[in-house]
Structure formats: structure tokens, C-alpha cells
Amino acid sequence: MSSVGVPAKRAKPAVKTPAAVAFISWVTLALMTTSSVASLRPAPTMAVYGLAAVFLYIVPALLFLLPTALVSAELASGWEGGVYRWVSEAMSPKLGFLAVWCQFAMTITYYPSLLAYVAGTFAYVIDPRLASNGVYTALVIITIYWAGVWVSSRGTKTVAGLSSATLVIGTLVPGAVLVILGMVFLGQGNASAAPMDAGSMLPAWTGIASLVLIVNNFLSYAGMEMNAVHVSSLRKPGKEFPRAMFFAVGLVLLIFILPALAISWVVPSKDLSLTAGVMQAFDGFFNHFGVSWLTPVFGIMLIAASLGGMLTWLAGPSKGLLMISRQEGYLPPVLQKLNKDGVQQNILVAQGVLTTLIALLYAFIPNVSSAYWILSVITTQVYLIMYVLMFVAAIRLRRRQPDHPRGYRAPLLIGVATVGLLASIAAFAIGFVPPSQFGNGSPVVYVLIVGLGMGLVGLFVPYLFLRMRKPGWRTADPETPVA
Amino acid sequence: MSEHAQDPHPGAPLFLRRAIYIGSALILVLIALWAIFAFTATADNERALRKAGQLSAQLKAAGLPVPSTDAIVDTFGDDGGMVCAEPDAALSQARYNMGLSNGAAHVGSRPVLADKDVAQAETLVIATYCPSELAEFTGHLKQLKFEDTAK
Numbered sequence: 001m002s003s004v005g006v007p008a009k010r011a012k013p014a015v016k017t018p019a020a021v022a023f024i025s026w027v028t029l030a031l032m033t034t035s036s037v038a039s040l041r042p043a044p045t046m047a048v049y050g051l052a053a054v055f056l057y058i059v060p061a062l063l064f065l066l067p068t069a070l071v072s073a074e075l076a077s078g079w080e081g082g083v084y085r086w087v088s089e090a091m092s093p094k095l096g097f098l099a100v101w102c103q104f105a106m107t108i109t110y111y112p113s114l115l116a117y118v119a120g121t122f123a124y125v126i127d128p129r130l131a132s133n134g135v136y137t138a139l140v141i142i143t144i145y146w147a148g149v150w151v152s153s154r155g156t157k158t159v160a161g162l163s164s165a166t167l168v169i170g171t172l173v174p175g176a177v178l179v180i181l182g183m184v185f186l187g188q189g190n191a192s193a194a195p196m197d198a199g200s201m202l203p204a205w206t207g208i209a210s211l212v213l214i215v216n217n218f219l220s221y222a223g224m225e226m227n228a229v230h231v232s233s234l235r236k237p238g239k240e241f242p243r244a245m246f247f248a249v250g251l252v253l254l255i256f257i258l259p260a261l262a263i264s265w266v267v268p269s270k271d272l273s274l275t276a277g278v279m280q281a282f283d284g285f286f287n288h289f290g291v292s293w294l295t296p297v298f299g300i301m302l303i304a305a306s307l308g309g310m311l312t313w314l315a316g317p318s319k320g321l322l323m324i325s326r327q328e329g330y331l332p333p334v335l336q337k338l339n340k341d342g343v344q345q346n347i348l349v350a351q352g353v354l355t356t357l358i359a360l361l362y363a364f365i366p367n368v369s370s371a372y373w374i375l376s377v378i379t380t381q382v383y384l385i386m387y388v389l390m391f392v393a394a395i396r397l398r399r400r401q402p403d404h405p406r407g408y409r410a411p412l413l414i415g416v417a418t419v420g421l422l423a424s425i426a427a428f429a430i431g432f433v434p435p436s437q438f439g440n441g442s443p444v445v446y447v448l449i450v451g452l453g454m455g456l457v458g459l460f461v462p463y464l465f466l467r468m469r470k471p472g473w474r475t476a477d478p479e480t481p482v483a
Numbered sequence: 484m485s486e487h488a489q490d491p492h493p494g495a496p497l498f499l500r501r502a503i504y505i506g507s508a509l510i511l512v513l514i515a516l517w518a519i520f521a522f523t524a525t526a527d528n529e530r531a532l533r534k535a536g537q538l539s540a541q542l543k544a545a546g547l548p549v550p551s552t553d554a555i556v557d558t559f560g561d562d563g564g565m566v567c568a569e570p571d572a573a574l575s576q577a578r579y580n581m582g583l584s585n586g587a588a589h590v591g592s593r594p595v596l597a598d599k600d601v602a603q604a605e606t607l608v609i610a611t612y613c614p615s616e617l618a619e620f621t622g623h624l625k626q627l628k629f630e631d632t633a634k
Contacts, residue, residue, distance in 0.1 A: 039588040046586045048601060049633050056586060110590045117581065120574040124565060125518040132572035151503060155494025158503055165504070169511075193550050200634055209596040209630030219591030256586060267558055268550030280565040284558030287525050296518035304511055309589050341495045364573060373580050373594045380593045435594030436583045436627045 024160045024233045026240035026247075031164030032230070033248035036223045036312040038255040039171050039305045040178070041117065044281035046256070047264040050194030052203040056217050057256050061249075064427075065221035067420025068387070069249045070410040071394040072225040073242035077407030078397075080237065082229030082316075083390055084324040090393035090400070093328045094466055099393075100324055101462040102386035103226065104317035106379035108351065112359035113376065114310055115141040118303050124279045125296035134364045141359045148307065149352050152314035153345045156233050159315040163308040170305025172251075174298050175259045178282075181289055182262030194264040208433060215430040218423050219380055220256065224248065225390060226316045229323070238407020278302065318347045329473030330465050336475050373437045377450055382458035384428045391421035525560030534561060534611055541607045547600055563612030566605070576623075583627070599629035 024032075046053040075086045083103060088096030119140040123130035130136045152159055186192060194200070203210060224245070234240040267284040279299055286294045322344035325331035331347075339345040358372075394417040397404070410416060434446040495503070525531075535555035542549045550558075559566065568575075583597040602624055609620050 037589060041581075041588045042584070042586045042592075045582055045584060048598060052634065053586070106590060110592070113577065113581070113592060114589070116574055116577040120578055123574065124568075126521045128565065128568040131568065131574040134573070137574060154499065154503065157494045158500050161500065161504055162507060191551075193554055194548075195634075204632055204634045206631045209632050213585070213595050213632050216585040216593050216595050217587075219593055220585060220587040222587065222591030223589055256588075260586075266554070268548070268554050280558060283525055283564065284554065287527070287557035288553065292524035293519055293522070295524070296522035297515050300511065300515040300518050313590065343494075373584075377593055380591060383590065431593070433596075434628070436597045436629060437580060437594050439626045439628050 023235050024157060024230070026234060026244040028160045028164045029227060029230065029234060029241070030244040030247040030251070031167045032160050032312050033224060033227045033244060034251040034255070035163040035167040035171070035305070035308045036226055036316070037221060037248070037309075038252040039309060040175055040255070040259050040302055041278055041306065042220070042256070043178075043259040043263050044267070044278050046260040047194070047267065047281065049203055050264045051196050051200040051261070053260045053264065054257055055202055056214060057220065057253065057260075059214060060218040060220060060423075061253060063419060063423040064218040065224065065249060065252070067391070067416045067423065068221060068224045069245045070413070070416050071391060071420060072228050073245040073408050074406055074410040074413060075390075075394055075397065076228040076231045076241040076245075077238040078404055080232045081323055082231070082320045083225060083386060083393075084320045086393045086397065087389045088324065090396040091389070093324065095389060097324050097328065097330050097466065098459075098462050099386045099389040100317060100320040101465070102382045102389075102458055104321045104351075105457050105461070106383040107313050107317060108355055108358065109372070109375045109379045110313065111145060111310065111355045112141075112372070114306055115145055115359050118144060118306055121279055121299050121303055125299040137364070138360055142356060144307065145356060145359065146352065148310050148314055149345075149348045152311055152348060153339055153341065153343045155341045155343055156230050156315060156319075159311045160230075160233070163312045166304045166308025170301040170303070170308065171255055174301050175255055177294075177298075178259045178262045178285065181285065182265045185266050185288065190266075192265040193268050196265075212430055212433050212435070215426050218427045219383075221252065222380070222383060222387075223313075224252075227312065229316050229320045236407075238405075242408035314348060315343075318344050318351065322347060325473075326475050329469050329471060329475070331469075331473065333473055333475060336473070373435070374446075374449060375453070377431055377435070378453035378457060381428060381431045381450060381454045384424050384431070385454075385458050387424040388421060388428070391417045391424065395421075525557065525564055526562070527556055528561055531556045531559075531561035534559065538607060538611045541611065542604065545603060545607060547604050547607075559608065559612060563608060566608050567613035567616060579623070596628065596630040596632060598633035599631055600633060602627070602629050 046056065049056055076082070079085045079089055082100070084096040084100035086096075087099040116137070119137045120131055122140060123136070151162065203213065228241065231237045231241050234244075263281050263285065266288055267281050279295065282298050283292065283295045286292050286298075321331070322336060326336055335346050335350060336344070337346050395414055398413050398417075432447050432450055434441065434443055438446050494500075532552065535552045538555055538559070539549050539552060558564070580594065581592075582601070583594055585591070585593050585595050587593065606617070606621060606624065609617050
């Protein structure tokens with residue numbers, strides 16, 4: 001326990017890095033936030049809905065993205081530390097721990113699907129036969145994931161630089177190219193592959209299936225609040241975080257909507273989205289313009305953007321978990337230990353071992369991916385617990401601490417947070433409706449699986465941590481900085 | 484909330500950060516060059532045109548949207564491309580599941596009740612370009628449930 005929280009020699013608190021070097025700008029934080037939430041990866045999936053993709057992104061943006069952004073902007077401008085701090089201040093440290101645990105635990109199923117996507121995309125551009133090679137898949141997953149852990153262990157500034165650069169290279173530039181080429185396609189007099197008339201603005205309404213589609217899209221914006229944990233890396237957090245948040249909201253909307261529309265103009269999305277995925281959509285796109293060599297380049301750019309997003313998720317929730325655990329002693333000292341760069345490396349390694357095991361199962365055993373998708377429902381349900389806590393915290397803090405200094409006060413916060421709270425509850429309820437992958441299985445069995453899984457991951461495990469904690473595990477030390 | 488007079492976060496030293504940035508950029512460029520040389524572009528030949536014609540007819544007969552022949556050739560070439568490449572592989576199945584999900588790019592990704600036309604169109608694509616994979620594919624589809632969610 002002697003070394004707990006004490007960074008090694010290179011990062012002694014007495015040796016300060018010049019401020020101009022280690023702070024991050026609000027633009028960088030905005031790009032990090034965008035990188036955590038948006039990419040071109042779902043564009044072909046949403047292109048299937050044609051013009052209705054706009055509706056499917058805008059309605060969830062009004063009901064979930066805006067409330068999340070406004071609430072996060074106000075809370076982060078008043079309290080450092082992110083969601084654990086907000087919920088701790090408003091309710092209790094135990095619920096603060098639950099909130100950040102939910103944010104952290106849900107990433108365990110995110111990494112395997114992301115790494116499988118990376119491995120699949122890389123195989124497509126190098127040699128599609130590799131997709132069935134288990135050794136290839138294992139090597140890609142292990143190498144990339146652990147390289148990500150190593151980079152994340154170098155601190156917020158390092159992650160900020162890479163994630164913002166990969167967002168530009170892997171999302172903004174290719175997204176702009178797609179949209180420009182799409183407009184050229186229409187400008188040449190070609191008919192759009194998907195109808196673009198007024199009758200196509202709304203998705204088909206078939207009751208519960210349409211509701212599942214719309215409400216589940218609330219989760220497209222999950223993660224907007226996550227980078228608030230880095231708010232103290234800004235020079236003027238009170239003013240700069242809200243600015244970063246609003247910039248990120250604009251970028252996220254543009255990245256989700258415009259490329260999906262552009263693909264639906266050029267590519268027969270309805271005919272290929274189930275099995276072909278994003279790369280074949282891009283291939284069809286670029287073949288039309290005679291620039292098929294751009295397909296592999298885009299593939300690599302998309303991979304870069306995905307990995308940039310992964311870095312932000314590695315660095316964010318684990319930092320929040322560390323911060324509350326140091327204050328309240330919720331995790332054993334070995335998990336609170338910082339590396340020489342002031343990063344919670346042991347939490348990342350512990351998470352990495354579990355993630356690697358799941359990812360390898362996912363990659364090697366074809367049928368695992370079907371079962372795996374039920375896991376992704378369970379973890380998004382767990383994440384929604386955090387959102388409920390966050391919106392409740394925002395309402396309580398505004399009522400109970402109205403005079404606490406805030407750099408930004410969201411307009412109509414109580415109403416906005418209530419909308420976000422109801423949207424979160426709706427997404428939570430819809431999570432119990434069996435998706436396509438569950439086939440014709442019993443809905444009762446599905447509800448039981450999701451409910452029990454959620455209880456286990458989201459409630460029982462954090463309960464065990466709280467139950468087993470010891471007073472000596474509290475190691476918060478203002479002299480020991482966290483990167 | 485107070486503004487910071489000095490940075491409390493140590494992080495990696497500047498030389499290491501620069502080395503990581505430069506190293507990452509180099510790796511990316513090298514892999515992109517490798518990909519350009521290794522990538523096989525979709526074929527645009529007589530067989531691709533013939534297959535596109537067959538698919539158009541089948542889509543029309545099924546009452547599904549029919550893209551232009553050029554669009555079909557650009558997307559599926561003469562062999563179906565990725566649709567027909569290793570459909571049983573673990574990564575391919577992971578891709579199917581991605582196609583049945585919501586519009587999230589990262590942690591919010593979650594399955595939905597997907598559109599039945601997508602499954603029907605895929606079946607026709609596979610029947611046209613790689614019929615030997617059709618039985619396996621339809622067997623997989625039988626385990627899934629579809630609804631009418633796209634116009």
C-alpha cells in the first residue's frame with residue numbers, strides 16, 4: 001500500500017510541466033467528445049432508411065442529445081470530476097460510485113465489437129480471406145487493444161492529441177468527401193438510389209418495431225457526458241467546457257446525418273446493408289466515381305477514427321472510477337495505483353484482461369456474436385442507470401445548490417433534465433423488447449436474461465465493491481496528480 | 484469552479500507524446516500504402532453486367548427497390564464482393580449483427596428489429612452472386628426476426 005497513488009520518479013509533483021504544454025484546448029476536448037460518440041461506421045446501416053435517417057437522428061437529438069449536452073455543460077462548469085462528482089454532490093458518494101461504475105462497466109462489451117469491426121475492415125482491404133482466420137483476428141484484437149491501453153496510460157494530453165487527430169483524419173475528412181461526391185452525383189443528373197420525396201421523411205410506422213428503432217437511436221448519442229471527467233484539463237473549465245460541448249453537438253449531428261444521406265443517394269443500401277457493411281458501401285460509392293483506390297484508404301482512415309474513439313473510452317470512465325475510489329476507498333489499493341504518468345494503469349489492465357477474453361471468444365466462435373448482442377443490450381441498460389442518476393442529480397443540484405458558482409447555467413434546466421430523464425427511462429424500457437437477433441424466442445426469457453444480467457453487472461458487482469471496502473483504502477492525496 | 488493557475492496533470496513528457504504521434508502517423512501511412520497495393524477493386528466486366536441484370540429482374544419481381552445497373556455493378560462487381568466473402572466467418576457474423584443495430588457508432592450500439600426487405604434483398608443478392616452460400620444464409624436468417632421498419 002506504500003506505493004498507492006504515488007507516481008514514480010518522472011512525475012513527481014514538485015517537477016511541474018509547463019502549463020502551456022499539458023493543458024488541452026476546448027476545441028481539442030470538443031473533438032475528443034465527438035470522437036467518443038460519432039463516426040462513419042453506422043452510416044450504411046442508417047442509409048437503409050433513406051431520408052427518414054434524418055428523422056431517426058433529429059428526434060433522439062432533441063429528446064436525449066440536447067438534454068445530455070446542456071446538463072453536462074452546466075454540471076461540468078460547476079463541479080470538476082464528471083458524473084461521479086455530480087451524483088455524489090446531489091445524492092450520495094455511493095450513488096456516485098454506482099454512476100461511474102455503470103459508465104465504466106458498459107465499455108467491456110463495446111471494445112470487442114469495435115475490435116471485430118477493425119479486424120474485419122482491415123481484412124477487407126488487405127485480403128478478405130483473413131476474415132475467417134482465427135489467428136489473424138486474435139492477433140489484431142490483442143495487438144490493437146493493448147497498444148490502446150499503453151497509449152491511454154500516457155495521460156489525457158496524449159489521448160486528446162491522438163483522438164482529435166483521428167477524428168479529423170478518419171471521420172471529418174472522409175465524411176466531407178462522401179457528402180461532396182454525393183452532391184456531385186445528384187448534380188450530374190443521377191436519380192437518388194433512395195427516394196427523397198416528402199413521403200420519405202418519416203420512417204415506416206409499424207408499432208413497437210418502429211418505436212424500438214426510434215427510441216434505441218437515443219443511444220446513438222451515448223457518451224456526450226463522458227469527457228467531462230477531463231474538465232480540469234481545461235484552462236477555464238467553467239467557460240470552455242460548455243463551448244466544447246456545443247461544438248461537439250454540431251459535429252456529431254453533421255457526422256451522423258449527412259454521410260448516411262449521401263450513401264443513400266448513391267448506393268442501393270437496402271440491398272447490401274445486412275452483410276456487406278460499411279466498406280462495401282464505400283466501394284460502391286467510389287467505383288461510381290472511378291476512384292476505387294480510395295476504398296482501402298478510407299478503410300484505414302475509418303479504422304484510425306474507431307481507435308481514436310476507443311482511446312477516449314479507455315481514458316475516461318476508468319479515470320472517474322479512480323477518482324471516486326481514491327476519495328471514498330471503493331476499490332482496493334492495487335487498482336488505485338498510478339503509473340509514472342499519473343494514470344490508473346492497473347484499472348486499465350484489469351479491464352483489459354476481461355476484455356481480451358471476451359473479444360477472443362467473440363472473434364473465434366461465430367455463434368458467440370449472436371449471444372454477444374444480448375450482452376450489448378445488458379450493458380446499454382446499465383449505462384442508462386447512469387443517465388437516470390445524472391439527470392436526477394442535475395435537477396437536485398439546481399434546486400439545492402442554486403447559488404453554487406457555475407460557468408454556465410442551462411436554460412430551463414429542470415424541464416430539459418426531465419425530458420432527458422424520461423428519454424432515458426423510455427430507452428431503458430425499450431431495452432426489454434427482444435431484437436431481431438433473439439428470433440422467435442420467448443419474450444419472458446429475454447426479459448429475464450436482460451434483467452438478471454443488468455442486476456448482476458450494474459447493481460450486484462458495485463454492491464460487492466461497496467460491501468468489501470475498507471477504511472484504509474481511501475488514498476486521495478491532493479499532492480498526487482491524476483493525468 | 485476555480486480556474487487553474489497551473490496544470491495539475493503530469494501525463495507523458497513532451498518527447499514521448501511526440502514520439503507516439505509521429506509513430507502512429509507513420510504506421511497509418513504505411514498500412515494505407517499496403518492497403519492500396521493489396522486491395523482488389525470490384526470487377527466491372529461482362530459477367531458483372533449480366534449478374535446485375537439478373538439481380539435487377541429478381542428485385543423487381545420481389546417488389547423491392549431496383550437500383551440502376553451501374554450502381555449494382557459498382558457495388559457487387561462480378562462476385563458479390565464482401566456479401567459473398569467468407570459468410571460463415573466469425574467476423575462476417577459480427578458484421579451481420581452490426582447491420583441489425585441502431586445508428587450508434589460507439590458505446591450506444593444496440594440491436595433493433597431490422598427491416599424484412601433488407602433480409603429479402605440480401606437473399607436475392609446471394610442467390611445471384613454466390614448461390615452455394617444460399618442454404619447457409621437462409622438457415623441463419625431463420626433464426627432472426629424481421630419487421631417492416633423501412634419504406
